[in-house]
Amino acid sequence: MGRPAKFTHSQLQAAALALVDREGLAGLSMRALAGELGTGAMTLYNYVSQREDIDLLVVEAVIGEARWPLVDYAQWQDEVRAIATALWQAVRAHPHAIALILTRRSRSPAVFEVTEALLRALARSGRSGQALLVAFRAVSGLITGLAQSELAGPLALQASESAELTIARFRALPAERFAHLIDIANAAAGSTADTEFQASLDLLLAGLSADRGGGDR
Structure with a gap:
Protein backbone atom coordinates (compact mmCIF):
# COMPACT_ATOMS: atom_id res chain seq x y z
CA MET A 1 0.00 0.00 0.00
CA GLY A 2 1.16 3.52 -0.73
CA ARG A 3 1.88 5.98 1.99
CA PRO A 4 -1.35 7.78 2.99
CA ALA A 5 -1.59 11.49 2.31
CA LYS A 6 -0.71 13.69 5.26
CA PHE A 7 -3.37 16.22 4.32
CA THR A 8 -6.67 15.57 2.60
CA HIS A 9 -7.99 17.89 -0.09
CA SER A 10 -10.72 19.02 2.31
CA GLN A 11 -8.11 19.95 4.91
CA LEU A 12 -6.21 22.00 2.36
CA GLN A 13 -9.41 23.78 1.33
CA ALA A 14 -10.42 24.53 4.91
CA ALA A 15 -6.98 25.87 5.80
CA ALA A 16 -6.77 28.09 2.71
CA LEU A 17 -10.25 29.52 3.33
CA ALA A 18 -9.55 30.11 7.02
CA LEU A 19 -6.43 32.03 6.04
CA VAL A 20 -8.32 34.23 3.56
CA ASP A 21 -11.15 34.86 6.01
CA ARG A 22 -8.67 36.00 8.63
CA GLU A 23 -5.94 37.74 6.61
CA GLY A 24 -7.58 38.60 3.30
CA LEU A 25 -6.14 37.72 -0.11
CA ALA A 26 -2.92 39.58 0.68
CA GLY A 27 -2.21 37.00 3.36
CA LEU A 28 -2.61 34.00 1.06
CA SER A 29 0.67 32.41 0.00
CA MET A 30 2.41 29.04 -0.08
CA ARG A 31 4.34 29.88 3.06
CA ALA A 32 1.28 31.17 4.91
CA LEU A 33 -0.79 28.12 3.98
CA ALA A 34 2.01 25.84 5.10
CA GLY A 35 2.06 27.65 8.43
CA GLU A 36 -1.72 27.32 8.73
CA LEU A 37 -1.34 23.56 8.27
CA GLY A 38 1.62 23.34 10.64
CA THR A 39 4.04 22.09 8.01
CA GLY A 40 6.85 23.39 5.83
CA ALA A 41 6.46 25.13 2.49
CA MET A 42 8.37 22.36 0.71
CA THR A 43 5.93 19.77 2.04
CA LEU A 44 3.06 21.79 0.62
CA TYR A 45 4.48 21.39 -2.88
CA ASN A 46 3.50 17.73 -2.68
CA TYR A 47 -0.12 18.92 -2.87
CA VAL A 48 -0.09 22.17 -4.86
CA SER A 49 2.40 23.32 -7.46
CA GLN A 50 1.60 27.02 -7.85
CA ARG A 51 -0.30 29.94 -6.37
CA GLU A 52 -3.26 29.38 -8.68
CA ASP A 53 -3.77 25.96 -7.10
CA ILE A 54 -4.16 27.66 -3.72
CA ASP A 55 -6.64 30.12 -5.19
CA LEU A 56 -8.72 27.22 -6.47
CA LEU A 57 -8.72 25.64 -3.01
CA VAL A 58 -10.40 28.78 -1.68
CA VAL A 59 -12.96 28.91 -4.49
CA GLU A 60 -13.83 25.24 -4.04
CA ALA A 61 -14.19 25.67 -0.29
CA VAL A 62 -16.62 28.57 -0.65
CA ILE A 63 -18.72 27.04 -3.42
CA GLY A 64 -18.76 23.74 -1.54
CA GLU A 65 -20.73 25.46 1.22
CA ALA A 66 -23.59 26.20 -1.20
CA ARG A 67 -26.18 23.54 -0.43
CA TRP A 68 -29.87 23.54 -1.23
CA PRO A 69 -32.64 20.91 -0.97
CA LEU A 70 -32.22 18.37 -3.79
CA VAL A 71 -35.90 17.82 -4.47
CA ASP A 72 -38.18 17.98 -7.50
CA TYR A 73 -39.22 21.62 -7.63
CA ALA A 74 -42.66 22.12 -9.15
CA GLN A 75 -41.70 25.57 -10.46
Whole structure:
Protein backbone atom coordinates (compact mmCIF):
# COMPACT_ATOMS: atom_id res chain seq x y z
CA MET A 1 0.00 0.00 0.00
CA GLY A 2 1.16 3.52 -0.73
CA ARG A 3 1.88 5.98 1.99
CA PRO A 4 -1.35 7.78 2.99
CA ALA A 5 -1.59 11.49 2.31
CA LYS A 6 -0.71 13.69 5.26
CA PHE A 7 -3.37 16.22 4.32
CA THR A 8 -6.67 15.57 2.60
CA HIS A 9 -7.99 17.89 -0.09
CA SER A 10 -10.72 19.02 2.31
CA GLN A 11 -8.11 19.95 4.91
CA LEU A 12 -6.21 22.00 2.36
CA GLN A 13 -9.41 23.78 1.33
CA ALA A 14 -10.42 24.53 4.91
CA ALA A 15 -6.98 25.87 5.80
CA ALA A 16 -6.77 28.09 2.71
CA LEU A 17 -10.25 29.52 3.33
CA ALA A 18 -9.55 30.11 7.02
CA LEU A 19 -6.43 32.03 6.04
CA VAL A 20 -8.32 34.23 3.56
CA ASP A 21 -11.15 34.86 6.01
CA ARG A 22 -8.67 36.00 8.63
CA GLU A 23 -5.94 37.74 6.61
CA GLY A 24 -7.58 38.60 3.30
CA LEU A 25 -6.14 37.72 -0.11
CA ALA A 26 -2.92 39.58 0.68
CA GLY A 27 -2.21 37.00 3.36
CA LEU A 28 -2.61 34.00 1.06
CA SER A 29 0.67 32.41 0.00
CA MET A 30 2.41 29.04 -0.08
CA ARG A 31 4.34 29.88 3.06
CA ALA A 32 1.28 31.17 4.91
CA LEU A 33 -0.79 28.12 3.98
CA ALA A 34 2.01 25.84 5.10
CA GLY A 35 2.06 27.65 8.43
CA GLU A 36 -1.72 27.32 8.73
CA LEU A 37 -1.34 23.56 8.27
CA GLY A 38 1.62 23.34 10.64
CA THR A 39 4.04 22.09 8.01
CA GLY A 40 6.85 23.39 5.83
CA ALA A 41 6.46 25.13 2.49
CA MET A 42 8.37 22.36 0.71
CA THR A 43 5.93 19.77 2.04
CA LEU A 44 3.06 21.79 0.62
CA TYR A 45 4.48 21.39 -2.88
CA ASN A 46 3.50 17.73 -2.68
CA TYR A 47 -0.12 18.92 -2.87
CA VAL A 48 -0.09 22.17 -4.86
CA SER A 49 2.40 23.32 -7.46
CA GLN A 50 1.60 27.02 -7.85
CA ARG A 51 -0.30 29.94 -6.37
CA GLU A 52 -3.26 29.38 -8.68
CA ASP A 53 -3.77 25.96 -7.10
CA ILE A 54 -4.16 27.66 -3.72
CA ASP A 55 -6.64 30.12 -5.19
CA LEU A 56 -8.72 27.22 -6.47
CA LEU A 57 -8.72 25.64 -3.01
CA VAL A 58 -10.40 28.78 -1.68
CA VAL A 59 -12.96 28.91 -4.49
CA GLU A 60 -13.83 25.24 -4.04
CA ALA A 61 -14.19 25.67 -0.29
CA VAL A 62 -16.62 28.57 -0.65
CA ILE A 63 -18.72 27.04 -3.42
CA GLY A 64 -18.76 23.74 -1.54
CA GLU A 65 -20.73 25.46 1.22
CA ALA A 66 -23.59 26.20 -1.20
CA ARG A 67 -26.18 23.54 -0.43
CA TRP A 68 -29.87 23.54 -1.23
CA PRO A 69 -32.64 20.91 -0.97
CA LEU A 70 -32.22 18.37 -3.79
CA VAL A 71 -35.90 17.82 -4.47
CA ASP A 72 -38.18 17.98 -7.50
CA TYR A 73 -39.22 21.62 -7.63
CA ALA A 74 -42.66 22.12 -9.15
CA GLN A 75 -41.70 25.57 -10.46
CA TRP A 76 -38.40 26.52 -12.05
CA GLN A 77 -38.49 29.82 -10.17
CA ASP A 78 -38.40 27.97 -6.84
CA GLU A 79 -35.39 25.93 -7.92
CA VAL A 80 -33.52 29.01 -9.15
CA ARG A 81 -34.31 30.75 -5.86
CA ALA A 82 -33.02 27.82 -3.81
CA ILE A 83 -29.74 27.62 -5.71
CA ALA A 84 -29.22 31.38 -5.87
CA THR A 85 -29.91 31.78 -2.15
CA ALA A 86 -27.48 28.99 -1.27
CA LEU A 87 -24.78 30.62 -3.39
CA TRP A 88 -25.51 34.05 -1.92
CA GLN A 89 -25.17 32.75 1.62
CA ALA A 90 -21.90 30.96 0.82
CA VAL A 91 -20.32 33.91 -0.98
CA ARG A 92 -21.54 36.44 1.57
CA ALA A 93 -20.00 34.41 4.40
CA HIS A 94 -16.54 34.82 2.82
CA PRO A 95 -16.34 38.32 1.31
CA HIS A 96 -12.56 38.28 0.92
CA ALA A 97 -12.89 35.35 -1.49
CA ILE A 98 -15.21 37.13 -3.94
CA ALA A 99 -12.38 38.35 -6.17
CA LEU A 100 -11.08 34.81 -6.53
CA ILE A 101 -14.53 33.46 -7.32
CA LEU A 102 -14.89 36.03 -10.09
CA THR A 103 -11.47 35.37 -11.62
CA ARG A 104 -10.96 31.64 -11.02
CA ARG A 105 -14.46 30.22 -11.45
CA SER A 106 -13.83 29.02 -15.01
CA ARG A 107 -11.10 26.66 -13.76
CA SER A 108 -12.88 24.99 -10.86
CA PRO A 109 -14.84 21.72 -11.34
CA ALA A 110 -16.74 22.55 -8.14
CA VAL A 111 -18.01 25.74 -9.75
CA PHE A 112 -18.92 23.82 -12.92
CA GLU A 113 -21.28 21.58 -10.94
CA VAL A 114 -23.14 24.47 -9.30
CA THR A 115 -23.19 26.44 -12.54
CA GLU A 116 -24.72 23.49 -14.38
CA ALA A 117 -27.37 23.13 -11.67
CA LEU A 118 -28.33 26.80 -11.98
CA LEU A 119 -28.35 26.63 -15.78
CA ARG A 120 -30.49 23.50 -15.68
CA ALA A 121 -33.02 25.27 -13.45
CA LEU A 122 -33.07 28.35 -15.69
CA ALA A 123 -33.43 26.17 -18.80
CA ARG A 124 -36.71 24.88 -17.38
CA SER A 125 -38.12 28.31 -18.24
CA GLY A 126 -37.74 27.42 -21.93
CA ARG A 127 -34.54 29.37 -22.46
CA SER A 128 -31.50 28.21 -24.37
CA GLY A 129 -28.48 29.73 -26.04
CA GLN A 130 -28.23 33.51 -25.77
CA ALA A 131 -31.40 33.83 -23.68
CA LEU A 132 -30.11 31.25 -21.19
CA LEU A 133 -26.73 32.99 -21.05
CA VAL A 134 -28.34 36.36 -20.28
CA ALA A 135 -30.56 34.87 -17.57
CA PHE A 136 -27.57 33.12 -16.00
CA ARG A 137 -25.45 36.27 -16.02
CA ALA A 138 -28.29 38.22 -14.44
CA VAL A 139 -28.68 35.78 -11.55
CA SER A 140 -24.96 35.21 -10.94
CA GLY A 141 -24.28 38.94 -11.28
CA LEU A 142 -26.88 39.70 -8.63
CA ILE A 143 -25.22 37.27 -6.22
CA THR A 144 -21.64 38.47 -6.59
CA GLY A 145 -22.53 42.11 -7.20
CA LEU A 146 -24.61 42.50 -4.08
CA ALA A 147 -22.03 40.61 -2.03
CA GLN A 148 -19.33 42.98 -3.27
CA SER A 149 -21.41 46.07 -2.60
CA GLU A 150 -22.06 44.90 0.95
CA LEU A 151 -18.33 45.10 1.65
CA ALA A 152 -18.56 48.89 1.44
CA GLY A 153 -21.80 49.16 3.38
CA PRO A 154 -24.96 50.93 2.21
CA LEU A 155 -24.14 53.94 0.02
CA ALA A 156 -20.57 53.99 1.36
CA LEU A 157 -17.97 56.11 -0.39
CA GLN A 158 -15.16 55.72 2.14
CA ALA A 159 -13.94 52.29 3.21
CA SER A 160 -13.19 53.48 6.75
CA GLU A 161 -16.62 55.00 7.27
CA SER A 162 -19.29 53.14 9.23
CA ALA A 163 -22.70 52.44 7.71
CA GLU A 164 -24.32 54.73 10.28
CA LEU A 165 -22.05 57.66 9.41
CA THR A 166 -22.56 57.08 5.69
CA ILE A 167 -26.34 57.12 6.05
CA ALA A 168 -26.22 60.21 8.26
CA ARG A 169 -24.07 62.01 5.69
CA PHE A 170 -26.55 61.28 2.91
CA ARG A 171 -29.49 62.29 5.08
CA ALA A 172 -27.83 65.67 5.60
CA LEU A 173 -27.75 66.46 1.87
CA PRO A 174 -29.93 69.34 0.59
CA ALA A 175 -33.41 67.84 0.18
CA GLU A 176 -34.31 70.05 -2.78
CA ARG A 177 -31.41 68.64 -4.81
CA PHE A 178 -31.07 65.07 -3.59
CA ALA A 179 -34.53 63.92 -2.54
CA HIS A 180 -34.11 60.41 -3.87
CA LEU A 181 -30.66 59.89 -2.35
CA ILE A 182 -32.11 60.88 1.01
CA ASP A 183 -35.04 58.54 0.41
CA ILE A 184 -32.85 55.47 -0.10
CA ALA A 185 -30.57 56.52 2.76
CA ASN A 186 -33.60 56.41 5.04
CA ALA A 187 -34.51 53.00 3.63
CA ALA A 188 -30.94 51.72 4.07
CA ALA A 189 -31.07 52.54 7.77
CA GLY A 190 -33.61 49.78 8.32
CA SER A 191 -32.54 47.39 5.59
CA THR A 192 -30.37 44.26 5.60
CA ALA A 193 -28.34 42.62 2.87
CA ASP A 194 -30.46 39.46 3.04
CA THR A 195 -33.68 41.46 2.66
CA GLU A 196 -32.26 43.36 -0.30
CA PHE A 197 -31.03 40.16 -1.94
CA GLN A 198 -34.37 38.39 -1.68
CA ALA A 199 -36.25 41.48 -2.91
CA SER A 200 -33.83 41.85 -5.83
CA LEU A 201 -34.20 38.17 -6.65
CA ASP A 202 -37.99 38.60 -6.58
CA LEU A 203 -37.71 41.39 -9.16
CA LEU A 204 -35.35 39.38 -11.33
CA LEU A 205 -37.47 36.23 -11.27
CA ALA A 206 -40.60 38.26 -11.99
CA GLY A 207 -38.90 39.74 -15.03
CA LEU A 208 -37.69 36.36 -16.26
CA SER A 209 -41.17 34.92 -15.74
CA ALA A 210 -42.85 37.76 -17.63
CA ASP A 211 -40.42 37.48 -20.55
CA ARG A 212 -41.91 34.46 -22.28
CA GLY A 213 -39.88 34.73 -25.45
CA GLY A 214 -37.46 32.08 -24.23
CA GLY A 215 -35.61 30.14 -26.86
CA ASP A 216 -32.25 30.94 -28.41
CA ARG A 217 -32.41 34.66 -29.15
